[in-house]
Amino acid sequence: MKSIIYTENAPLPIGPYSQAVKAGCMLFVSGQIAIDPATNQLIEGGIEDETKQVMQNIAALLKASGFSFADVVKTSIFLSDMKHFSHVNRIYGSYFQSEFPARETVAVLGLPKDVNVEISLTAYKP
Numbered sequence: 001m002k003s004i005i006y007t008e009n010a011p012l013p014i015g016p017y018s019q020a021v022k023a024g025c026m027l028f029v030s031g032q033i034a035i036d037p038a039t040n041q042l043i044e045g046g047i048e049d050e051t052k053q054v055m056q057n058i059a060a061l062l063k064a065s066g067f068s069f070a071d072v073v074k075t076s077i078f079l080s081d082m083k084h085f086s087h088v089n090r091i092y093g094s095y096f097q098s099e100f101p102a103r104e105t106v107a108v109l110g111l112p113k114d115v116n117v118e119i120s121l122t123a124y125k126p
Contacts, residue, residue: 009060011035014112020061027065031078031120032057033112047084047116051091054119059095062123069095071123077105080116088117 005020005027013019013030020029034043034050037060043053062068077088085105093100101121111118 005061005065007060007064009037010057011037012040020065022065025124025126027067027123029058029061029121031118033115033118042113047087048091050115050117051088054117055091055095058119067123067125071125072101072121073124075101075103075119075121078111078118079107080111082107084116
């Protein structure tokens with residue numbers, strides 16, 4: 001069974017997609033960028049502020065779905081430049097306690113709204 005996840009505590013989609021989709025024991029969270037859900041505007045600041053907002057958005061979607069960071073099995077991190085890797089990695093890593101998920105991190109030519117980081121993930125909860 002598939003269900004669409006929506007929460008006011010995460011940004012509204014900026015295109016034809018859902019914030020997250022739960023399918024059976026799996027949760028698929030769409031790529032999150034540094035949009036403040038209270039204002040639906042990009043946050044101001046550098047890569048660390050962007051990453052914190054992205055992770056807060058992800059936390060809100062996990063909570064709304066009945067999942068937690070402990071349930072995350074795979075993440076994808078997209079960066080505007082690999083020079084941001086260490087900053088993003090430090091903040092991202094602080095959200096996981098152990099048994100880190102599988103992951104790839106890639107630099108891309110461009111991201112929505114010219115942000116510096118976008119993160120999507122898959123979680124599993126039996």
